[in-house]
Amino acid sequence: MTTSTEPGPPASTGAVQVRNLRIELVRDGTDVVDGIVIDVVAGEVLGLVGESGSGKTTVGMALMGYTRPGGHVVGGDVLIDGHDVRKMALGELRRLRGGTVAYIPQDPGTALNPALRIGRQLSEMLEAHMGSTGEQERDARVREALEEVALPATDDFLKRYSHQLSGGQQQRVAIAMAFACRPHVIVCDEPTTGLDVTTQARVLQTIRELCQDHQVAALYVSHDLAVVAELADKVAVMYAGRIVERGPREVMFSQPRHPYTRRLLRAVPDLEGKRPIEGIPGHAPLPGHRPQGCFFEPRCLHAVARCRETFPEAVQYEPGHWVCCYRADDTPKDGPVLASGRGEAPASSGEVVLSAEKLDARYLRRQTLFDINLAVARNECLALVGESGSGKTTLARCISGLHHTYTGTVKLGEAALAQRARQRSAEARQRIQYIFQNPYASLNPRRTIGQTIARQLALFDPGSGRDRGARVEQCLERVALSARAADRYPDQLSGGERQRVAIARALAAEPWVLVCDEITSALDVSVQAAIVELLAELRKQTGLSILFITHNLALIRTIADRVSVMTGGRIVETGRINEVFEAPKADYTRQLLANTPTIEAALGHNGHGA
């Protein structure tokens, strides 16, 4: 181990060199990010990893001399090709943005202008940066840019508006736009979030090839460690506005030293199913609420007195591997992060509690589900996996009686249920509980958490009137929330806490089956892991059955007993989880598995294998 401190002023000719960048809120000088150090050379990809609110997008945009309204850069250097972005005049900055440093947005659906044709949005980029070229030349370049991302370079396509494209096509247009002026640096801001794995795999492939072909230095901002493991040469991990650890990819994934990095890796679901996933209790401190010492200290299992006093400086342990932690020498001793034993799932009894038979559903005049058969046994977790538009949510809504234009039978135990929830018996409605994807929208903002849960108790257990306060507390306790949460309103809780409340509300009805519709997809990976842990625990304690709907294959490997794979409104394969993952029978399942990025596979292939 070498204990050298930060490198001095950059001497090399890296495309991106950031030194001690500090960005504050204009309002009160609260730091958003501080002490940021980044080095990327041409042809290299740096993965900047962090959970929501960690400041990773702020850092990404700072490379373009841009801060979102309300923030400003107050210290440090941002050098692009050796030129300090902070010293640039407005005209120079304009040439930098899009010309030297290009940006690929997180959500192209909202980042492409709805009022302008695709062709216009591409050509204006060239107009701004290659002013002297003629119109014909620009047109040729636009078509070339589209071809590079495997989009049709036809007049028809150029005349389209963004709403006429699929999500994958929109992201390709954004990529074509970014590469159009041959930038030296690309900032990718979670460009595959919200895309299906198949589309994601293609988009990542495109970005990778373009970066290699044109020797572009890329900053890839993401919360998805698996994607970063596949794509990046170097990784930097951000927590609460600081880079807490950075280093070459292999070192970062095989010998992570910062406790946060290690916990984060353990929260990532493993497609191989070799290790359980673990959440990180607590949540990251927001700007202005950060502790005096190490920001991770309140959640850290290794913290010592010193950690509470001052924020640790970055220290180099292996070549290029810098860690901000006083315990970085000791943490590896707490065991390997990746492969380890797998937790046992409780065995199910085989008695079927919920089933669907020969279910066909239509939406307006279009048939969306075809001949669906499935059964969930007592205490079983059946995963329903598929990409967007596969019909998995429609199926869940049919089962819950929220979507009623279907034929076929849904049975609770032996009893066939009516199509509409309101025609079903109170018992049937009570025993099947639905948890929605977005905990921000599924809780009534005008009711306290206690009122929300008390309402559910009153509905299904009218006798519980007198000791309802105590019952509410019990419900919150089951989802590991403190009784104090009862007096809060939803907007005072974090996303993970809200989803726990939604689960508590469902459990208050004492259901037999929980229908969980993508309940972790809006959450950070550490929070997702905690929710998944909670569900597994509840299942063990109460004998609950779960229908777990998701697009995330790796996630179900750790929690489900069986899986049904859906595409195009049909179930193409159903089987025990290990059998389906190890010997998939349907082509579609094989394709899904191949396209799902995993840390293990990325490191195993030891390179950019796709």
Place this chain on the structure above:
Amino acid sequence: MSKFLIRRIIFGILTLFLVSIVVFAATQALPGNAARAILGRSATPERVAALTAQLHLNQSVASQYGHWLGGVLSGNLGISAATQQSVAHLIAGRLANSAFLVLVAAIVALPLSIGLGVWMAVKRDRPADHVLSMTTLVLAALPEFVIGIVLVVLLATNVAHVFPAVSLVPPGEHAWDEPSVVVLPAATLVIAVTPYISRIMRASMVEVLESDYVTMARLKGLSNRVVIWRHAVPNAIVPAIQVSALQLAYMAGGVVVIEFVFSYPGMGAQLVDSVANRDVPVVQALTIIIAAVYVILNLLADLATILVTPRLRTAGR
């Protein structure tokens, strides 16, 4: 899109039809005999009977309505009860004057309020924005006749005698033959409608300036002018279009008060006179025309909205 348009036009015609029934019913509900009201108390029963026959007042209500509607559809708006001239002839010149006034006001007010709205949004929360926001709020709160009188005091009488306080137009001539008479009434209209449109434009522009696609446009290195006018304004203008249509339609009806203040020879002044004279055919004709302006302007606003919103324009493709 054409399907949508046809549907809107049919609805527009239906609206006008309903308005015609309401207008007719309302004039029917006026107390007393219209013929007697027109002729006054001293009229002989013979004269009243003659006028009653002339106005078809002795027929059933439905037949009277049918007769009137048939006339309107064939362009015959009837005979003014007060002057015995054809209504069309009576109001044509007045209508042209009003249309000229509203047109002048619109040509100034629309670009002005859009520009002000954009500027306020760009300067959001800076002093310029606060001052303009307050000013427009105060102006929006003032009734038009107050604005009109203040303008007269400032520009036509006590302070500076630049424009005529009363918009006199000799009979047989039009307002555009003597443009100075339009300035003050038009300025009053502009001041009356600009606050609404500019405040709406500011609000939607503020929202659009925070959108991802505007951030994206900035990160593409486009100039501020291009970001604002090409990327932001087309997406922010729809609410302003809708409010503009309502305001223009309001001008067409609300011009009554302003024309009265300036004695401007438009349809507003005519309407006031006709109501005073119980000149039912003229009142009916003017009301239907004002209603038609409402319907047509809203139709145009919907059309403009579709034209600037590709998602609507390409629907059904």
